[in-house]
Amino acid sequence: MKIEDEIKQAAFRDDHQKAHVNLIFTANWLQQQQSAFFKPFGLTLPQFNTLRILRGQHPRPATVNLLIERMLDKTSNASRIVDKLEAKQLVTRCVCPSNRRAVDIRISPDGLELLGRLDVAMANEHLGVQNLTSAEAAQLSNLLDKIRD
Amino acid sequence: MKIEDEIKQAAFRDDHQKAHVNLIFTANWLQQQQSAFFKPFGLTLPQFNTLRILRGQHPRPATVNLLIERMLDKTSNASRIVDKLEAKQLVTRCVCPSNRRAVDIRISPDGLELLGRLDVAMANEHLGVQNLTSAEAAQLSNLLDKIRD
DNA sequence: GATTATTAAATGTATGTACATATATTTGCA
DNA sequence: TGCAAATATATGTACATACATTTAATAATC
Numbered sequence: 001m002k003i004e005d006e007i008k009q010a011a012f013r014d015d016h017q018k019a020h021v022n023l024i025f026t027a028n029w030l031q032q033q034q035s036a037f038f039k040p041f042g043l044t045l046p047q048f049n050t051l052r053i054l055r056g057q058h059p060r061p062a063t064v065n066l067l068i069e070r071m072l073d074k075t076s077n078a079s080r081i082v083d084k085l086e087a088k089q090l091v092t093r094c095v096c097p098s099n100r101r102a103v104d105i106r107i108s109p110d111g112l113e114l115l116g117r118l119d120v121a122m123a124n125e126h127l128g129v130q131n132l133t134s135a136e137a138a139q140l141s142n143l144l145d146k147i148r149d
Numbered sequence: 150m151k152i153e154d155e156i157k158q159a160a161f162r163d164d165h166q167k168a169h170v171n172l173i174f175t176a177n178w179l180q181q182q183q184s185a186f187f188k189p190f191g192l193t194l195p196q197f198n199t200l201r202i203l204r205g206q207h208p209r210p211a212t213v214n215l216l217i218e219r220m221l222d223k224t225s226n227a228s229r230i231v232d233k234l235e236a237k238q239l240v241t242r243c244v245c246p247s248n249r250r251a252v253d254i255r256i257s258p259d260g261l262e263l264l265g266r267l268d269v270a271m272a273n274e275h276l277g278v279q280n281l282t283s284a285e286a287a288q289l290s291n292l293l294d295k296i297r298d
Numbered sequence: 299g300a301t302t303a304t305t306a307a308a309t310g311t312a313t314g315t316a317c318a319t320a321t322a323t324t325t326g327c328a
Numbered sequence: 329t330g331c332a333a334a335t336a337t338a339t340g341t342a343c344a345t346a347c348a349t350t351t352a353a354t355a356a357t358c
Binding site: 194225249 | 343344345346347352353354
């Protein structure tokens with residue numbers, strides 16, 4: 001559906017404004033698709049992304065700082081997202097022995113098992129930008145990089 | 150800066166995953182730019198977008214339903230955003246005479262004045278996707294529409 | 299006309315975002 | 329050594345998001 005119809009707006013001032021609105025709208029749309037997918041597994045999107053970073057580090061620990069560095073949203077509160085994951089016993093948290101200010105966070109066996117199930121489920125889904133060809137996806141990335149220059 | 154460096158990830162699985170991550174990241178980036186811009190004016194981004202819809206309707210009223218229809222994020226809570234705007238006396242809210250379930254919401258003179266100041270300030274800023282040419286912006290919109298097909 | 303269904307908005311709860319501040323630990327330097 | 333600065337994380341508050349439930353008014357059906 002064209003962006004004009006999605007938000008019931010007849011026209012945009014120019015191509016720039018239209019692309020801007022479309023970018024925000026489409027990113028929200030994608031995030032909602034993903035959230036709905038993760039919901040039956042008891043995970044929110046930021047929780048999933050955090051777990052995935054921890055699996056990437058496994059069996060090495062991650063610190064809160066490392067999570068923030070790799071998260072898409074730098075200003076979100078990694079501490080509290082880890083709180084939620086810890087409450088579900090998907091991660092462990094303990095004071096780093098070599099630097100007692102820092103906290104070593106590791107994905108637990110339960111967490112690895114959950115991500116494993118998600119891998120299977122995601123392979124059977126068409127989440128994300130699957131409607132684009134590889135060339136179009138690459139073109140999109142280039143345009144987005146240019147926006148942030 | 151390339152997306153790989155922004156989130157400190159060496160490589161992506163494929164062009165699709167890279168475009169997906171880039172899309173979410175860039176939309177967040179744009180929203181943060183805008184939020185920072187609106188902050189000195191005492192507005193959040195959803196509050197600004199709501200006010201702008203109301204100005205589009207002015208002098209006709211809008212209902213909460215109309216706001217939801219036109220908002221980029223359909224699931225956000227228009228009622229409570231209007232609460233905040235009403236507390237700042239930027240909008241008025243009164244029961245619709247012809248349908249007492251509905252509420253007529255109108256932008257106030259203060260609200261119009263604030264948006265006027267924002268128009269001036271925004272004209273002097275480069276918010277949004279200004280780094281693209283018109284052709285690139287149009288191309289971006291087409292790619293985004295295709296994602297949501 | 300009374301009862302049920304639908305609609306419009308508000309409210310409740312859990313989570314996340316944004317940003318400021320607090321607490322504890324470590325580092326650097328006078 | 330002692331004390332200030334820097335670092336790592338946690339906490340507090342306001343706002344927004346996501347989604348379920350509630351309340352009130354209107355429409356539809358019997």
